[in-house]
Structures are given as structure tokens and as C-alpha cells.
Amino acid sequence: MIKIVYTDLRHIRSVLWRSVLFTALWWVLVEGRTDGWGMGGISVILSLAASLYLMPPTKVSFSSLGCAVFFSFFLIQSVKGGFQVAIMALRPRLKLAPVIMDLPITLPPGMARVVLANTLSLLPGTLSVRIHGDQLRLHILNRHLPIMQELRATEAAIAHIWKKTP
Amino acid sequence: MSLIFDTLLVATLLWSAWRSLATSDLVHAVVMFIVFGLLMSLAWARLGAPDIALAEAAIGAGLTGALLLDALRVSNQTAQPGSLAKIPALQRMAVLLISTVLAIGLIIAVLYAPLPSIQLPSMVEANMAQSGVTHTVTAVLLNFRGYDTLLEVAVLLLALLGMLAVAPARPVSVSHVPIDPVLATLARLLVPLMILTACYLLWAGDHRPGGAFQAAAVLAAAGVLLHLAGLLQAWIRPGQLLRLGLSAGFVLFLSLAAILLTEGALLRYPPVWAGALILLIEAGLTLSLSLILAGLFLLLSGRRGVP
Amino acid sequence: MNVAIELLSAALLLVGATFYLAGTVGLLRFPDVYARLHTLTKADNLGLGFIILGLAVQADSLMMACKLLLIWPLVLMASATVSYSIARRADEMGIAPISGDGDSA
Amino acid sequence: MTGLEGPLALFLLLNLLAALIRAARGPTLADRMLAALLFGNTGVGVLLLLAYAGGTLPLNTALVDVALVLALLAAVTGVAFAKRAWGREEEKHERSD
Structure with a gap:
């Protein structure tokens, strides 16, 4: 593992x-106390080791601006989604047109697709059912809504998270 | 308001307990038992016992459910709903009778319990300065009544050994189930955070709710999650290193007790060393308990298909 | 405590509670397991988000507020994955979604 | 303290109860597994509100830790349900319902 870590400058950066x-995170957990740094050091090393083992650093790195873009997209859409479901649930006559659909994913395989599936589960109208091949199976609450546009918008927001390899 | 809350909580607790016992569908029974665990955790929180609430949340949410569901699969009874209904009426009556007598006995015991002749809380308060920690629960568990904890750990270790001895060692043929990317990603992200939180709970035990048991439960849950996500193999038979890890906490605790016995008393730490010794024991216990708790699941999971 | 903060906190908590109510109503009314998953992953999570925000604004320290806010993404990750697992399993088992035409269901 | 925390904790508990009854009723096993989702969510909410509902201002931080642990581990039960709760025989049984 250590060998992997030090072969590349980018890896050192991601370790940092x-x-x-x-x-x-440790500092937040101990609520800003300063008497726990001994244990804190050990736990940071342990969790860092686990994280490097489970998720070895890759060449693609995160873009902080892109993360912010995605995060704000997510917050806005998620509030929208909550309202939409709330209205659907609370109106006297249920107005649903549910359907299960397979839609093509344009994002590269790996982390990006998982983020996409999870994001769509939390966003209005869509629920991820499974990823198979280059297709994402979605359950959709109302098939009359422009699902494809939403999918592409979400994919665009997710694509921002990662920097392209220089 | 809190009276209504408590009444509702107790009613829900009883309901989930009843559903868990009364249903003939075992999966449903397990679901209700897990719900019962969550509600129990809320009840401990209401009773002002956050230490137990923490343990219940960690064990209930992370381990019990997974363990029971796995047990269902091993015993292969999921396909027989209604199998419990076949118990003869006479047996049912006998069980009902015994339970009623026990329940009445318990109620009488609680109602007519003699008042304690010694005031334990004030005794604990008076001796906190010598305990080496500032959280009373930790002081009681690892200092004042350290031998109780020693025996509890022994019981857990014995449970695992018993399981190893009884279950026939028939390993599961390793099948190549494709790893689900969504699940694997969750495990990859959460497990480091679980390790961090476990360390935090261990650290917190010194002065607030937390400690070895809770930390170990979180670590064991991390192991279970890794296994469910397909990132950690089930254990077939513990190797040397694993055996060492499983017993290390107990051996450490026991040898410290033996050394302290030469000083004249069972597990009476010198006050100067108490804090450091307790932390050492707790760290050892966290390691071993987490392996034992995870082992209960991972070893069972490695023996699927037992007749 | 500052009255403005208290009012803000109360408002956020009430919004959170409303989403929980909507989630529960949805859970009771929606026709099949997929639709019910929708309410749990959206309405309830948003409800929890607002409740956490409402509690965080009145926290006595910044670190406590951060700790509260840390809980939300954890729940989001867990609930997205669990709902995916349930939906996937339901789909594998061939539980078909109840479909409607949008006029009534 | 806005005074709302206690009543809201009660309100969330009521929600939890209604949702649990729904989940317990089924009709499919998948519906029962919804109980697992409720854990991570409503359970965490109730615990956080209880942490503040004590009435004293140094709030019950221990309960925040309990909520944190529950949030962290809630996925384990849910995933175990989805991965383990349904055997092959169960599927047939389920479909014939």
C-alpha cells in the first residue's frame, strides 16, 4: 500500500x-477540545490507512469549485424534490403515473455513476433501481415530466466534481 | 408532553415486542425485533442512560439485524410461514402458564424489593477522584467493578469459542457474485468514518458516554458492512493471528488482574496509574471485542448451508 | 438566547416537521413499494435536514453545530444506498410497479 | 431551546409509529424493509430533538453521539435486509401472493 502511495506526486497530494x-472530522467529533490529540493522531492514521486501502488514490482529482457547484445543485434540487413529493402526497387525489425505465448513462464507469444513482434517488421524481452496463434503471413517479433533461442536468453537475486528467 | 411521549414509546415498545413474538413469519419477526431495539435505544435515552442508548444503537443497528437475518438463512426456515402455528395446544398452554407465573413473580419482586442498605451513587461519587477517569459509568465498569467486566468479556469470548466448536466446519464455496458498485462505494466511504468514530467513542469513555463496548460495536459493524458489500471474505476458520486478536483483550485484562493481585486485591489499580491502565485495557478490549462481535457474523456467514 | 435565532430555529423545525408529515402521509397513501421509497428518500430526508439545521442554528458552539450538520450527509448516503438496495431487490424479485396514467391512482 | 423540541420529538415518534405500522403490514417483504430506512431517519431525528428537549442548556451531547452512531450504522441493517432477507424459496412464495 505504501508503495502505491509514494509512486506519484498526486498520490501524496491526495494523502495530504x-x-x-x-x-x-476528528476536531468536529471532539467538539473543538484540544486535550485529545494523542488519540486523535492515532485515529486519523488508522482511518487514513483504511481509506487508502479501500479507495486507493487515482489520477483523477477532485475540483473544489466543481464540488461546490454540485453541492448547490443538489441542495436546490433536493428542496424541490421534497416539496414535489410533499405536494403529491398531501393533495386530495393522488396524481401519479409511475413507470420503470432504462436510460443510458453518459458518465464514465466508476464513482461518477454511483454518485449519479444516489443523487437521482434523492432528487425529485426519480429512484434508482439498478445500474446495469451503461444503463440506469429508474423508477419514475410521473412519466409526463421531462426525465431525460433532468438526468442530463444531473450528469452535467456531477461531471464538474472531478478535474480532467491534466 | 414528556409523559405522552413516554407513554407512546412504551406502548410502541410493547407492540413491537408482541408483533415480534406473535408473527409466524420469521423475517417479519426479525424486522420487529430490530424495531424493538431502536425503540429501546430511544427509551434508554429518555431514561437518562446515554451509555446504554449508545450501545443499543450500535449493536441494534449494526449487528443484531445482520446476525439474525443470517441465522434465518442458515436455519433455512424463511420458507415456512405458519410453522409456529403447529405447536400443540397443550404445549402452548404450558408455556403461557410458566410465563404468567414468571411475570407475576417479577412484578412481585420489583414491588416488594427491599430498599438498598448502602447508597451506591454516593459511594461512587466519593471515590471518583481515585478512579482515574471522570465519567462515572467507566469508573464503575473498569475500576470499581472491573471484575464484572472481565467476566463479561470472558463470556463473549466463550460464546464465540462455543460457536466454533459446535458448528461443523463446512466452508461455503466461494461464488463470484459481482460486487454492487453502489453498495461498495458506501462501504469504502463509511468504513474510515466508522473507524474514526470508534476511536472517538473510546476516547470519550474517559469523561462522557462511550467506551470499549460501543467502540467495538461500531468497528464490528464496519466489518459486517464490508462483508455485505463483498469487500471482505467470510471467515472460515480463525488463523493464528486472528486467534491472538480475539483473545488479546481478555488476556491483557486477565494478566493485569493477576499482577494487581500480587499487590493484595482484585483489580485495585494504584490511583496514579488508574487512568493509563484503564485506557490500555479499553484499547485491548476494543480490538478483541470488535473481532469477537464481527466474528459472530463472519464465521456464521462462512458456514452457510449447514444442515 | 437571541429572539431572532430562536424564531429562525422554530421556523426551520416546523418546516422539517411538515416534511415528515408529508413523508408519512405519502408512505400511507402511495400504492407500491417503489413509490413509498420515494417519500422516504426525499420528504423524510429533507425533514431531517431542516430539523438538523434548526437545531444547529441554536447550538451553543460552532463545533457542536458542525457535528449536527455532519449527521445529515451520513443519513443521506445511508438512505440512498438502502433505498437502492431495496428497489434493486424488489426489481430482481419481479415486483412490478403499479402504473397509472396520471389522472388518478 | 425554542420549546418546540419536546412536542416535535413526540410528533416524530407518532410519524415513526404510523410508518412502522405501514411497513409491518407489508404486503410484500420489500415494504417491511422500509422499516430499515425509517431507522436512519426518523430515529436520528427523534434522538437529536431529545438531546435538546431536556430543558437544560448544556444540551445532552451524549444523545448527539447516539444519533451520530445510529446515522453511521443505519445502512448496515438496511443493506443486510436487502442482501439477506430473501432466500430463493421466499421469492416463489412472494410471487404467489
């Missing part, structure tokens, strides 16, 4: 980023 992240 993750250490910062885990340290920040």
Missing part, C-alpha cells in the same frame, strides 16, 4: 487532503 479531512 485526506489527512486534513480526517483531522477536521
Whole structure:
């Protein structure tokens, strides 16, 4: 594992980023106390090791601006989704036109598709059922809504998260 | 308002317990039992016992469900709903009678319990300064009544050994189920966070609710999640290293107890060392308990298809 | 405590509770398991988000607020994955979605 | 403290109860597994509200930890349900219903 980590400068960078992240998380967990750094150090090292083992650093790196773009997209859409389902549930006559559809994914395989499936599950009108091949099976609450446009918009927002390999 | 909350909580607890016992569908029974566990955790929170709420949440949400569902699969009874209905009426009556007598006995015991002649809370308060920690529950568990905890760990270890001894070692043929990417990603993201949280709980035990049992339950749940996601093989038979890990906490605890016995008393730490010793024991216990708890699941999972 | 913060917190908590109500109503009314999953992954998660936000604005320290806010993404990840697992399993088992034409169901 | 935390905890518990009854009724096993989703969500919400509902201002931080642990582990039960709750025989049984 250590060998993998030090073969590339980018890997060192991602190790640094993750250490910062885990340290920040530890600091939040202990609510800003400063007397736990001994244990904190050990736990950051342990979780960093687990994270490097489970998710070896890749050449593609995250873009912080892109993450922010995706996050704001997600928040807005998710509030919209909540309202939509709330209105659907609360109106006197249920107005549903549910259907299961297979739609093509344009994102590259791997993490991006998982993020897509999970995001669609949390966004209005769609629920991911399975990823198979280059297709994503979705359950859709109302088939009269423009699902394809929403799918492409979500894919575009997700594509921002990663920087293209330089 | 809190009275209504508590009444509703108790009613729901009883309902889920009843459903869990009364249903003939075993999967449903397991679901209701898990629900019961969650509600129990809320009840402990209401009763002002966050330590137990924490343990119940960790064990109930992370382990019990997975373990029971796996047990269902091993015993292969999921396909027989209504099998419980075939119990003869006479046996049912006998069970009902015994349960009623027990319940009445318990109620009488609770109602007529003699008042305690010693005030334990004030005794604990008076001795907190020597305990080496500032959280009373940890002081009681690992210092004042350390031998109880020692025996509890022994019981858990014995349970695992018993399972190893009884179950026939027939490993599952390794089938290549494709790893589901969504599930695997969740495990890859969550497991490091679980490790961090387990360390935090271990650290917190010194001065607030937390400690070895809770930390171990979180770590064991991480193991279960990895296994369910297809990233961790089931254990067929523990190797040397694993055996060492399973027993390390208990052996450490026991040898410390033996050394302290030469000083004259069972598990009475010198006050100067108490804090460090408790942390050492807790770290050892976290490691071993997490392996034992995960082992209960991973070893059972590795023996699917037992007749 | 500052009255404005208290009002903001109360408002956020009430919005959260409304989403929970909608989620429960949806769970009771929606016709099949897929549609019910929709309410749990959207309405309930949003309800929890607003409740966490409402509690975070009145937290006594910034770190406590961060700790509360940390819980939300954890629940989101868990619930997206669990709903995916359930939907996938239901689909594998051949539980067909109840379909409607949009006028009534 | 806005004074709302206690009543809202009760309200969420009522929601949890209604949803649990729904989930317990089925009709399919998939519906029963919805109980697992409710854990991570409503359970966490109730615990957080209880942490604040104590009435004293140094809020019950331990309950926030309980909520955090529940949020972290809620996925395990849900995933175990989906992966393990249905054997092959069960499928046939389910379909014939």
C-alpha cells in the first residue's frame, strides 16, 4: 500500500487532503477540545490507512469549485424534490403515473455513476433501481415530466466534481 | 408532553415486542425485533442512560439485524410461514402458564424489593477522584467493578469459542457474485468514518458516554458492512493471528488482574496509574471485542448451508 | 438566547416537521413499494435536514453545530444506498410497479 | 431551546409509529424493509430533538453521539435486509401472493 502511495506526486497530494479531512472530522467529533490529540493522531492514521486501502488514490482529482457547484445543485434540487413529493402526497387525489425505465448513462464507469444513482434517488421524481452496463434503471413517479433533461442536468453537475486528467 | 411521549414509546415498545413474538413469519419477526431495539435505544435515552442508548444503537443497528437475518438463512426456515402455528395446544398452554407465573413473580419482586442498605451513587461519587477517569459509568465498569467486566468479556469470548466448536466446519464455496458498485462505494466511504468514530467513542469513555463496548460495536459493524458489500471474505476458520486478536483483550485484562493481585486485591489499580491502565485495557478490549462481535457474523456467514 | 435565532430555529423545525408529515402521509397513501421509497428518500430526508439545521442554528458552539450538520450527509448516503438496495431487490424479485396514467391512482 | 423540541420529538415518534405500522403490514417483504430506512431517519431525528428537549442548556451531547452512531450504522441493517432477507424459496412464495 505504501508503495502505491509514494509512486506519484498526486498520490501524496491526495494523502495530504485526506489527512486534513480526517483531522477536521476528528476536531468536529471532539467538539473543538484540544486535550485529545494523542488519540486523535492515532485515529486519523488508522482511518487514513483504511481509506487508502479501500479507495486507493487515482489520477483523477477532485475540483473544489466543481464540488461546490454540485453541492448547490443538489441542495436546490433536493428542496424541490421534497416539496414535489410533499405536494403529491398531501393533495386530495393522488396524481401519479409511475413507470420503470432504462436510460443510458453518459458518465464514465466508476464513482461518477454511483454518485449519479444516489443523487437521482434523492432528487425529485426519480429512484434508482439498478445500474446495469451503461444503463440506469429508474423508477419514475410521473412519466409526463421531462426525465431525460433532468438526468442530463444531473450528469452535467456531477461531471464538474472531478478535474480532467491534466 | 414528556409523559405522552413516554407513554407512546412504551406502548410502541410493547407492540413491537408482541408483533415480534406473535408473527409466524420469521423475517417479519426479525424486522420487529430490530424495531424493538431502536425503540429501546430511544427509551434508554429518555431514561437518562446515554451509555446504554449508545450501545443499543450500535449493536441494534449494526449487528443484531445482520446476525439474525443470517441465522434465518442458515436455519433455512424463511420458507415456512405458519410453522409456529403447529405447536400443540397443550404445549402452548404450558408455556403461557410458566410465563404468567414468571411475570407475576417479577412484578412481585420489583414491588416488594427491599430498599438498598448502602447508597451506591454516593459511594461512587466519593471515590471518583481515585478512579482515574471522570465519567462515572467507566469508573464503575473498569475500576470499581472491573471484575464484572472481565467476566463479561470472558463470556463473549466463550460464546464465540462455543460457536466454533459446535458448528461443523463446512466452508461455503466461494461464488463470484459481482460486487454492487453502489453498495461498495458506501462501504469504502463509511468504513474510515466508522473507524474514526470508534476511536472517538473510546476516547470519550474517559469523561462522557462511550467506551470499549460501543467502540467495538461500531468497528464490528464496519466489518459486517464490508462483508455485505463483498469487500471482505467470510471467515472460515480463525488463523493464528486472528486467534491472538480475539483473545488479546481478555488476556491483557486477565494478566493485569493477576499482577494487581500480587499487590493484595482484585483489580485495585494504584490511583496514579488508574487512568493509563484503564485506557490500555479499553484499547485491548476494543480490538478483541470488535473481532469477537464481527466474528459472530463472519464465521456464521462462512458456514452457510449447514444442515 | 437571541429572539431572532430562536424564531429562525422554530421556523426551520416546523418546516422539517411538515416534511415528515408529508413523508408519512405519502408512505400511507402511495400504492407500491417503489413509490413509498420515494417519500422516504426525499420528504423524510429533507425533514431531517431542516430539523438538523434548526437545531444547529441554536447550538451553543460552532463545533457542536458542525457535528449536527455532519449527521445529515451520513443519513443521506445511508438512505440512498438502502433505498437502492431495496428497489434493486424488489426489481430482481419481479415486483412490478403499479402504473397509472396520471389522472388518478 | 425554542420549546418546540419536546412536542416535535413526540410528533416524530407518532410519524415513526404510523410508518412502522405501514411497513409491518407489508404486503410484500420489500415494504417491511422500509422499516430499515425509517431507522436512519426518523430515529436520528427523534434522538437529536431529545438531546435538546431536556430543558437544560448544556444540551445532552451524549444523545448527539447516539444519533451520530445510529446515522453511521443505519445502512448496515438496511443493506443486510436487502442482501439477506430473501432466500430463493421466499421469492416463489412472494410471487404467489
